Structure formats: C-alpha cells, structure tokens
Amino acid sequence: MSYDVLTREISNDFYKELLYRMIKVNRFETELLRLQNEGKVHGTLHLCVGEEASVVGSTAALKKDDYIFTTHRGHGESIGKGADIRLIMAEILGKTGSSNRGIGGSMHVTAPEVGVVGSNGVVGASVPISLGAALTIKLKKIPDRVSVCFFGDGAANQGAVLESMNLAGAWKLPVIFVLIENGYAVSTRPEEASADPDFVKRAMPFKLNPFDVDGDDVLKVLYTVAKAREMVLSGAGPCLIVEHTYRISGHSRSDVNSYRSTEEIETHIKNDPIKRYTDYLISNGFFGAEELEAVKRSAEEEVKAAVSYALSRPDADMGAEELERLVYSDDHDRRAL
Ligand SMILES: Cc1ncc(C[n+]2csc(CCOP(=O)(O)OP(=O)(O)O)c2C)c(N)n1
Ligand SMILES: [Mg+2]
Structure with a gap:
C-alpha cells in the first residue's frame, strides 16, 4: 500500500486507504456527536463532517515526520496524519490512557509520534507557532521535512495570520499554509467579513506559491499538497493552499443552524466528499460496491473499538499539585526567582 509523493503513483490499496481514512474521520465525528448527546463529553466539540476529503487528502500527502498544526476543528487532520484514534477518543472523553492525560480535550489533541504537534482553541494561533517549527527545520537543516x-x-x-504569511515569505520558511474555506466562520460567510474573499490572492503580496483547489475532491487535494510539499523542499518558498469545502456539522455544540437553510445543508449531504469519491472509484472500475462496503465496515469497526476502549478507561483524576506542575515548568520557576 503506497503513495509515492514524487512520482504521484497511487497503488490500488492506497485508493482504498483514502476512502478508509475518510470514513474513519466521518464515523469518529458522528460517534462523538452521539456521545455528546448522551452527556459523555465535557465541554464543546467542533466536528468536521463534510470536510473529510480536505483533511484526509492534505495529510495523506505528507510524511510521518512532517509537522502539522491544527485548529479547534482538528480531529480530522490528526486522524489523517496517523494519530491513534483510541487515544484521541479517550482524550476527548476526559479519560486516562489518552493522548494528553485527559486534561486537554477536543481542542488540545497532540500526537508527536506522527508529527501532530498540536491543535489550538484560539482562532489563528497555531499559524505563528507553525512558523517556529519551520524556522527550526531551516536552521537545523532537517532534510525532507515541512x-x-x-x-x-x-x-x-x-x-x-497575515503577519505569519509575511514573515514566511520574507524568510522563505519551509511552511505550507492550508486555508480550509468551509463556507462559514460560526455563522459569518467569507464575503461578509473579507474585503476580497478570494483568499488565494493573499499569496501574492507575501510571495507565497498559490494553490486553489476543490477541497471535496480527495485526489485533487492529495496532488495539490504533494506538489506544494515538493516546491517547498526544492527551495521555491512557502505555499498557500486554499481548499474549498463545506461544513455539514454545526459550528459547535450550541449551533441551531439559524443562519442557513435545511435545503442548503441537505444539498451538501447528498453530494458529500465520501459519496463523491465512492462513486468515482466504482464508476471508473477501480472497485466493486461490495468491496467498498467492506472498507466502510472495517473503518466503522475501528471507530467502535476506539469508543469501547475510551469508555472502559477511568476518568482523568489529577490532584491540584500535579495540575500546577503541568502549568508551570521548572524552568519557569527558576526564571521567576
Ligand atoms: C481569537 C478567537 N476569537 C474568537 C474565537 C471564537 N471562535 C471559535 S471558532 C470561531 C470561528 C472560526 O472560523 P474559521 O476560522 O472559519 O474556522 P471553522 O470554525 O470554520 O473551522 C470563532 C470566532 C476564538 N476561539 N478565538
Ligand atoms: Mg470556516
């Protein structure tokens, strides 16, 4: 099973793997919604149903050691990059045996073993942090990493975010900016809040290599991010990729969708990226419907196993002393003295 980033050759198994990952992301999110409705999730959730092609295609084009930085809506990218879903599920349910000891929750998932440096609940905040990682790659001359x-x-x-784009361009940092344009920021559409919502134009003043792609087409996303990665590594400078998709999930727990119509949501559900990709694989003779049904079932089983694992773990239970130790490092204590 392989995808060669340089030759762009996709093995038959990898075509299936992409579908597997998209369904895994989708089921992970829908299971979380169910658990939230049962009162088993503390705090809010930002789910990425509808954005599966974008998050899976983008991360599938990267190598394990590449760093990724995600947002408040970051489960999908972390899963796509290879994070262990049992550990993330346990984390979100506030359990031990989880990615962040059950105290980070949905917006603070990490999986450093596969390059998931972190997600961030502060909108835009992970962008300047990603520049620090890019600067480290550059200064330490780490090969084959973005x-x-x-x-x-x-x-x-x-x-x-705009300052980060400028600095990345000025210092030619090995960074790829992936802007997921999903129709809304809470209830605000891009054209309501942006003088020019054609975001790819923002590459020009900052000397970023521009890419604009249908974010619901997993193969197009995969090729685009692979191409951008190649450009960054060849010294052509940083890239900005705008991926156009649609958030089918509500913004968060409290969303009653008052800013959009049921018809609008249903149109997108009818032609969601998983269905689009499944139809593509079948109509082009890659696989039969039954074979893909088996892919779906095994992705569902993996998610169910993750839920059972998470529910079986004890709740995170940490004393105040340990919490304080985690907030203030020893270094910090020394500097304060
Ligand atoms: C600095 C900051 N301002 C406001 C918020 C509240 N907030 C959380 S998500 C969000 C919308 C973000 O929209 P977008 O960047 O398009 O990401 P999406 O939710 O669509 O994935 C807002 C305003 C926040 N978390 N951080
Ligand atoms: Mg948005």
Whole structure:
C-alpha cells in the first residue's frame, strides 16, 4: 500500500486507504456527536463532517515526520496524519490512557509520534507557532521535512495570520499554509467579513506559491499538497493552499443552524466528499460496491473499538499539585526567582 509523493503513483490499496481514512474521520465525528448527546463529553466539540476529503487528502500527502498544526476543528487532520484514534477518543472523553492525560480535550489533541504537534482553541494561533517549527527545520537543516498549518476562512483575517504569511515569505520558511474555506466562520460567510474573499490572492503580496483547489475532491487535494510539499523542499518558498469545502456539522455544540437553510445543508449531504469519491472509484472500475462496503465496515469497526476502549478507561483524576506542575515548568520557576 503506497503513495509515492514524487512520482504521484497511487497503488490500488492506497485508493482504498483514502476512502478508509475518510470514513474513519466521518464515523469518529458522528460517534462523538452521539456521545455528546448522551452527556459523555465535557465541554464543546467542533466536528468536521463534510470536510473529510480536505483533511484526509492534505495529510495523506505528507510524511510521518512532517509537522502539522491544527485548529479547534482538528480531529480530522490528526486522524489523517496517523494519530491513534483510541487515544484521541479517550482524550476527548476526559479519560486516562489518552493522548494528553485527559486534561486537554477536543481542542488540545497532540500526537508527536506522527508529527501532530498540536491543535489550538484560539482562532489563528497555531499559524505563528507553525512558523517556529519551520524556522527550526531551516536552521537545523532537517532534510525532507515541512511544517503545515491548517486554519479557517475566519482565521484568515487575523492579524497574526497575515503577519505569519509575511514573515514566511520574507524568510522563505519551509511552511505550507492550508486555508480550509468551509463556507462559514460560526455563522459569518467569507464575503461578509473579507474585503476580497478570494483568499488565494493573499499569496501574492507575501510571495507565497498559490494553490486553489476543490477541497471535496480527495485526489485533487492529495496532488495539490504533494506538489506544494515538493516546491517547498526544492527551495521555491512557502505555499498557500486554499481548499474549498463545506461544513455539514454545526459550528459547535450550541449551533441551531439559524443562519442557513435545511435545503442548503441537505444539498451538501447528498453530494458529500465520501459519496463523491465512492462513486468515482466504482464508476471508473477501480472497485466493486461490495468491496467498498467492506472498507466502510472495517473503518466503522475501528471507530467502535476506539469508543469501547475510551469508555472502559477511568476518568482523568489529577490532584491540584500535579495540575500546577503541568502549568508551570521548572524552568519557569527558576526564571521567576
Ligand atoms: C481569537 C478567537 N476569537 C474568537 C474565537 C471564537 N471562535 C471559535 S471558532 C470561531 C470561528 C472560526 O472560523 P474559521 O476560522 O472559519 O474556522 P471553522 O470554525 O470554520 O473551522 C470563532 C470566532 C476564538 N476561539 N478565538
Ligand atoms: Mg470556516
């Protein structure tokens, strides 16, 4: 099973693997919604149903050691990059035996063993952090590695994001900016909050290599990110990729979808990226419907096993002393003295 980033050759198994990962992301999110409705999730959740092609295609084009930085809506990218879903599920349910000891939750998932440096609940905040990783790659001359930050159309107007694009261009940092344009920032559409919502134009003043792609086409996303990675590594400078998709999930727990119509959501559900990719694989004779049904079943089983694992773990239970130790490092204590 392989995808060769340089020759762009996709093995038959990898075509299936992409579908597997998209369904895994989708089922992970829908299971979380169910658990939330049962009162088993503390705090809010930002799910990425509808954005599966974008998150899976982007991360499938990267290597294990590439760094990724995600957002408040970051489960999908972390799963796509290879994070252990049992550990993330346990983390979100506030359990031990989890990615962050059950105290980080949905917006603070990490999986450093596969390059998931972190997600961030502050809109736009992971973008400047990703520049630090890119600067490390550059200064230490680490070969074959890039830093990739994901952010939304809402974050795109943050000062820190625009400043990061400028600095990346000025210092030619090995970074790829992936702007996921999913139709809304909470309830605000890009054209309501942006003087020019054609975000790819923002590459020009900062000397980023521009890419604009249908984010619901997993293969197009895969090729685009692979191409951008190649350009960054060849010294052509940083890249900005705008991926156009649609958030089918509500913004978060409290969303009653009052800013959009049921018809609008249903149109997108009818032609969601998983269905599009499944139809593509069948109509082009790659696989039969039954074979893909088996892919779906095994992805569902993996998610169910993750839920059972997470529910079987004890709740995170940490004393105040340990919490304080985690907030203030020894270094910090020394500097304060
Ligand atoms: C600095 C900051 N401002 C506001 C918020 C509240 N907030 C959380 S998500 C969000 C919308 C972000 O929209 P976008 O960047 O398009 O990402 P999406 O939610 O669509 O994935 C807002 C305003 C926040 N978390 N951080
Ligand atoms: Mg958005």
